[in-house]
Every structure is written in C-alpha cells, then in structure tokens.
Amino acid sequence: MEIIAKLGTLLGLSFVSGINLYATIAVVGVCKKYELVRGLPGDFDVLANDAVIFVAVLLYLLEFLVDKIPGLDSLWDFIHTLIRPLGGAMLALMQVGEATPALEIIVFMLGASLASAAHVTKAGTRLIINTSPEPVSNFLVSLAEDAGAFTLAYLSLAHPTLSLVITVGMLTLIAVMLPVIFRTIRMLFSAIWARLKCALWKEAAWTWTRSPSYDLDAFFDEVRTEGEKLIWTARAYALRLPQVPRSTALDVLVTTRGIHLRYRRRLRRQSLTISREEIDLQRIYHGILMSRWVIRGPRGDWYLNVYRPLAQTIPMDLEGMGKNDGRLEPVH
DSSP: OHHHHHHHHHHHHHHHHTTOHHHHHHHHHHHHHTTSSSSOOGGGGGGGSHHHHHHHHHHHHHHHHHTTSTTHHHHHHHHTTTHHHHHHHHHHHHHHOSOOHHHHHHHHHHHHHHHHHHHHHHHHHHHHHHTSSOSHHHHHHHHHHHHHHHHHHHHHHHOHHHHHHHHHHHHHHHHHHHHHHHHHHHHHHHHHHHHHHHHHOTTHHHHHHHOOOHHHHHHHHHHOOTTOOEEEEEEEEEEEBTTBOTTOEEEEEEETTEEEEEEEETTEEEEEEEEGGGOOEEEEEEOSSEEEEEEEETTEEEEEEEEHHHHTTOOOOGGGGGGTTTOOOOOO
C-alpha cells in the first residue's frame, strides 16, 4: 500500500503540474509549511519557504487573469510548453529523495511525460474552445481547471490512492482526446498561415476559392450532374457533421446544384453531398482565425470551420446559383 500511495502522489502531482504548475507548488508549499498533510517528503521543505509560496501564489494570480482571456491563454500555454513539464519532473524527483541514478532518470522521464500529456491536452482543449465565437465557455473551462488543479494537488498529498485512480482515469481520457486535439492544432496553425498569406496578398482568398487543384477537378468530374458548374472551393474543417470526426480536414465544393464535401477517414476517401433544394438556411459566424459556417437541411445542422478570409467569399445566395451561369459575387 505504501508503494501505491507514493505512486499516487508522484503521478498526481506530476500530472496536475501540466495543468497549473504554480497552483500545484503553492498547495504543496502550504500543506508542508502548516502541516496540513503529515508525512510529506523532506525535499518538500524548500517549497514551504515563504518566498517560494509568495512567488508561486503571485504567478498563479497572474495565470488566473491571463487564462480567462481568449488568445492570451493560448500564448501563455505556449510559453509554458517547457516550464510545466520541467516542473512536473522536478516535483517527481523531489518525492524520491536519495535514489540511484537510474531511478532518478526514470522518475524524471515519468514526471515530465505526465506533465507534458496534461499540458498538451489543456492547451489543445483551449485552442478548440477558442474557435467558438462566444467567450463564456473559455471562462468557465478556466475556472474548472483552477478548481481541478487545487483539488487534485491536495488529493495527491492527502489521499494518494484516490489521486492515483483519478490520474489513471484522466490519462485514459487523454488517450481518447489526443487525435481530436492534434487535428485541431493542425487546423489552427493552417488558419494562422492562411491569415498571414491573405494579409500579404490581397487576391489570395479569391484565387484559392476559384482555383481547384487537379485532384479536386477529378473529384468534381466524378460527382457532378449534367449542367452542374463549380462556383467556389476551399479547405474547411468539420465541427459537427454526420459520421465525420471533429476537426477533420474537408475539401468543400459549392456548385450550382449544391455543396459537396470530400474527406479522408480510416485511410479512405469519402464524401457528403447536400443539394440546393435541401438547404434551408446558411449562416456565417466570424471568429478570430476561423469562421463557423452553419448549413441547415433535412439531415440536421452541419457546422464547418473555414479560414476567416475565405469565409468572407462564401456564396450565400443559393437560390440564384443557376441564374447567372454559376457566377456569384463574393459575400463580405
């Protein structure tokens, strides 16, 4: 049981360091200084120093404020990409005390890996939330992270067995979420590049949406019907589509007969089509980097993320598609 307790403390503190390092150090320091939890390792004495606790609380308060502002929270996470894993590794090493060099290296790698997993998940989740036009969800998630960090840090010291169960459960959840997070990070970096390119070249958005690749032309030839003409094409990402994982990259083709979506899933090319007659409503909601494109039809609402400069050129007058030989003016 003692080994399980030590493992619970080690894994719990390392993991929660990847979410909020300064809150974790503050909790450990306060618990050690005021003996709120007995039997803590002697190496934690340095964290009970008044100066260490003061700086940890001060940095936590700064993070508390920055973490509630969309955009700044992601910048803060980027700055802490190395800080949090190193902090998790440091806390892990402090728990083993005097040990063999091999054990110290193993514990260092374990602590850094757990903190990195938590940090990547936190940062990726924030990127996903920041694509939403409304700011309330970001604020609520940040408050939940703060409460969770303090709770798990204390449980890691006072109830290590429970902490071990929670940490293993969180790692299992992370394993499920990582594919979505990586797809979202790829989407947002692509959006940043698109924004920069459109800022430097004013015709970039118009050129992208009117110049399909050879591969897309071949796809259109496969799905087109007689008299159907291509109007607009661009890269988009699934936000909510039937049987399509979130943040999956899509090729979108708007034609005189409707909208075709092509994507890759399980190494196979697949497609969705919604005809002009099925589209009841379209709406565009602009965000900082991405715009949300809502398409309402009999199969429910489809939600797509589109690079903001390209979203401003999406043709919305679907009823008029066939009246001008497939040419529409960009929508601003």
